[in-house]
Structures are given as structure tokens and as C-alpha cells.
Amino acid sequence: MENKVIIFLMICIVCIYSCTSDLNGSRVVALPYYEDANFTPNWFTQQNLPSDFHNISDFKLQNQDGEIITQKNLDNKIYVADFFFATCPGICPQMTDNMKILQEEFMNDNEVMLISHTVTPKRDTVAALKEYAKMKGIKSNKWYLLTGDKEQIYKLGRQDYFIEEDLGLDKEKDDFLHTENFVLIDKNKNLRGIYNGLKNNEINQIIADIKTLKKEISN
Numbered sequence: 001m002e003n004k005v006i007i008f009l010m011i012c013i014v015c016i017y018s019c020t021s022d023l024n025g026s027r028v029v030a031l032p033y034y035e036d037a038n039f040t041p042n043w044f045t046q047q048n049l050p051s052d053f054h055n056i057s058d059f060k061l062q063n064q065d066g067e068i069i070t071q072k073n074l075d076n077k078i079y080v081a082d083f084f085f086a087t088c089p090g091i092c093p094q095m096t097d098n099m100k101i102l103q104e105e106f107m108n109d110n111e112v113m114l115i116s117h118t119v120t121p122k123r124d125t126v127a128a129l130k131e132y133a134k135m136k137g138i139k140s141n142k143w144y145l146l147t148g149d150k151e152q153i154y155k156l157g158r159q160d161y162f163i164e165e166d167l168g169l170d171k172e173k174d175d176f177l178h179t180e181n182f183v184l185i186d187k188n189k190n191l192r193g194i195y196n197g198l199k200n201n202e203i204n205q206i207i208a209d210i211k212t213l214k215k216e217i218s219n
Helices: 002-022 092-105 126-136 150-160 200-218
Strands: 060-062 068-070 078-084 112-118 143-146 181-185 191-196
Touching (some): 078 092, 092 181, 092 200, 181 200, 191 200
Antiparallel strands (some): 060 068, 078 181
């Protein structure tokens, strides 16, 4: 009898492990949708998502190669976005290192892109970002470093990505934008996740959630 109990428990463990593996480490089989800075999860399918649900606005910025980048460059792409500046001595180097983990993970996956917006665009010119990309091993075909109109960049950060959601502070449009958060955007420009870009376990979660999102979209 004791042997049968042990065998049964071992089968249960294997089943649980298999189910977890099928989810690629993600916490759910589908990701929620978010529409405001409270990040309250909304559980929809693509079929019943309201037509007026929040999505990311169009933009027109330049990347490290001087190319004009808009939402059309991200059509049919899943992407991770963050905000940084090249001379940042604090959190940005670690954020860049962790974003580079995502670059390496999805380097050969044409469905996944990365974008980093500078919050000091006057200082972070195209030439400065090109040098930064060279120094950090950033690949232009996978990861855009974006500069341009500051008002547009800050509007994207605060009103589209809700990138400072965890600060709990009301800020004026000219107040400095600085946060360690990464956000995950799906192929329909909907916001599907927010993560602490300084934590390794959060980077692992992004990888898992991208894989879950790809399965969800392909079904």
C-alpha cells in the first residue's frame, strides 16, 4: 500500500511539472489587459476586447541609426519598452543589461522587438545613442534606442505606458521621468504587463510571458 501511495505522489509531481512547463513558467495561460495606471487586470479574449480599449498611441521618433521609427515599424510585433538616458549612473546600466538578456533570448525571433526611449533627448542625440549602442552591444534590427521630441516621449511614458505607475505621485508634464519599469505590448498595441527591470526574476517572467502571449495570439 505504501509503495502505491509513493507511486501516486510521484505521478502527481510529474503532472504538475508538465503543466508548469507547458506554460513556459508563466503564471497564467493568457495575459490580462491593462488600461490605466492602476494596472487592474482585465480578462478578455481578442474576440471580446472592447473596440475603445486603451492601446498605445502612434509616435514618430528616431532610432540610433537616424531612421524614423513609428508604430508601423512595430506592426505585428510583440515588444518590450522602457525609458532611460545614456549618461545615467544609477539604475539605467542594470536596466540595459537586463534588456540585453531579452535581446539575446529573442535575437532570432522576428515577432519580438525591444524599444528604449531616452528621457534626455537633447543630450541623447542620434550620434550619442549610436555610440551607446556600440558600447553596449545593442543590435539595431532588434532593439531601437529612440530620441526626438521630449513632450512626445514623456506623453508616451505617462499616458500610454503608465510607466511610473508604482510611484504614487502626481507629476507635471515637465517633471523628470525616471523609472525602472519595463512594459510588455502585444501585436495589437495593447498593454499586457509591467515589470521591475532591475530584478532577474522579473526578466525571466517577461520571457515566459512573451512565450505565453505568442501562444495566445497564435490560437
